[in-house]
Amino acid sequence: MDTEIRPCSPLSFFLLFFLFSSLNIQHCGATDSISLGQSLSGNQTIVSKEGKFELGFFTPGNSRNYYIGIWYKTIPVQTVVWVANRATPISNTSSAELKISEDGKLVLLNISKIPVWSSNSTPSTSNSTVAVLLDTGNLVIRNGSNTTIWQSFDHPTDTWMPGGWLGVNKITEEYQSMTSWENRENPAPGPFAHSMDPDGSNQFVLLWNGSEIYWSGGLWNGQYFTAVPSTRESTPFNFTFVDNKQRKYAMYTIRDSSFITRCVIESSGLLKQLYWLNGAQEWQAIFTQPSAQCDVYSLCGAFGICDQKSSNICRCSYGFEPASMEEWEFNVWKSGCVRKTSLRCSNKSSTGGEGDRFVEMTNMRLPANPQNLTVGSARDCEQACLNSCSCNAYAYVSGCSIWNGDIRNLQQLYDGDSAAGTLHLRLSASDFPASMSSVEFLGSRVFSSD
Structure with a gap:
């Protein structure tokens, strides 16, 4: 029996048009970019071209605060590698939005439409200005000439990604550093940082409060940093060190693109190079400094005692008590101890x-x-x-x-x-x-x- 094909009725045509339009809207929500006139809000995200990274709103742990961040799309354990508004969270995402402003900046507006974060990029009035999430985890803003006018790799939080750089801008004297989160539920800048040595030498150091050095990576000898084995040529990493009139910085790339790795400074003050172990579905440390956690300067805060052999690595001195029990429950002891009397x-x-x-x-x-x-x-x-x-x-x-x-x-x-x-x-x-x-x-x- 032959099948009769009938033309769609006006109503059917309208319903089909509405259906495909809806599907198209969802598809656009999964693109890798934000253009002028577009915005992200609620649970909307953008995803890098090959699906490696995702950008959108997230809440760390049990926090009730929301942040704009970038995380690995293909890893089941949400791992955030960059945060925009790390010190200025918002409490609701339903009316908040991330968008390109009229002057070409990427801005985050809260529910009152007040900017709480901005890329502060070079102004651009071109209608072609666009923010694009790359498969390196780098968020870039390009103007109408397809020139990058801002990138997240220039403003790292606690993570140094392959292809990113750390160092100093000799013209502005601005240091490009990694800074720890306060704790696992608060990405606000903590007291620990990984930076080039403030004295100008060609080495990287770990700093407490921007002043006390508690570890150094050794000087660059033309091939690697002498105290960092992972910078040697026999590893999966390819390190370069550049010293020119404009900048002095280090950068690393990966020889095997399937090797997923990141360098992070944790809230504990430890610097770790981690790689994703797919079989175990977890991050594995291949480099940790300093090797003894008690060597982290002021790990236990004021009047706190660090004991490497104790199951509770930090305790208060006799006659003192934790300044913040909530902080100590996160195994972060920045506030240290206060006198009982x-x-x-x-x-x-x-x-x-x-x-x-x-x-x-x-x-x-x-x-x-x-x-x-x-x-x-x-x-x-x-x-x-x-x-x-x-x-x-x-x-x-x-x-x-x-x-x-x-x-x-x-x-x-x-x-x-x-x-x-x-x-x-x-x-x-x-x-x-x-x-x-x-x-x-x-x-x-x-x-x-x-």
């Missing part, structure tokens, strides 16, 4: 009560940057500390050293370690057991200042 700032109180005392902390790595005093004995050193309201600790090792203000980078060492010393930490007398003049606590002894 304020110091009296005297030997005796005005009412005749007991003054401050010292806890003797043995086998400790002594803090950096002491103030050295010329005194005749350990007792004189103790008294000098008591006489200063800002003095929080002293040590007497063939001479007197005192520490004012916050004490950082404390580490518990063990018998036989040549770097071990004894630190006397100042406490309020009320933090001591009332019936005892000394008490053993985690390798420490407490003594009255009398």
Whole structure:
């Protein structure tokens, strides 16, 4: 029996047209670019041409904040490699939008249509200005002449991608650095950074608070960085170092395009080169520095003690407690510890009560940057500390050293370690057991200042 083919009715034609139009809209939502007049909002994303990376709104962990980020499209564990508004989250994406502005910048508008982030790219009034997500994970903005006027690789967050660069712009003196997240649910800049050495030498360093160097990668010797084995020619990485009139920077690429890797500075202050292990469906570290986590400067924050042999690597000194329990639950200790009881700032109180005392902390790595005093004995050193309201600790090792203000980078060492010393930490007398003049606590002894 022959099949009769009938022309579509006007209603059927309209329904088919509506259906294909809807499909076309969905397809456009999965393109790799945002042009003038287009925007992203809600759960809309763009995907790089070969489907390797995706850009859109995301919420890290259990956070209720939203950010614009780029992550691997083909990896089941969401791994964000770049964040736009890392310090300015938004609370709702239904009315927020990412778009190209009239002057050619990529801007993120919150629900009140107020810009909370901008690419600050070179102004372009061309209607052809477009933001494109590349298969390298780089987001670029191109003007009508197809010239790149801005790219995310110039503004890394905590991740250094193959093809990206780190270094310094000699003209603007701006450093191109990686900065850790605050914690796994907050991509705001943390205290740790991976940067070129601020002193101008041809090496990369890890920095705390932009000032304290706690690891260096060694100088570039013309082929590799001497303290970084992964920069040698026999590895899957191809490193280059450029030093010209405009910039001084390092860049790495991958010899095998199927090898998925990234370099990240974690909230813990550790620098890791990771690669995706497809069989195990997880990221595997092939390079970690520093090798001992307690070598991260101020890992446990002010008055925190780092203990490499303990299951809980950070703890508070005796007489102190965590400044932020929420932070410590993330295994991030930036805020450190605070005193349970304020110091009296005297030997005796005005009412005749007991003054401050010292806890003797043995086998400790002594803090950096002491103030050295010329005194005749350990007792004189103790008294000098008591006489200063800002003095929080002293040590007497063939001479007197005192520490004012916050004490950082404390580490518990063990018998036989040549770097071990004894630190006397100042406490309020009320933090001591009332019936005892000394008490053993985690390798420490407490003594009255009398």
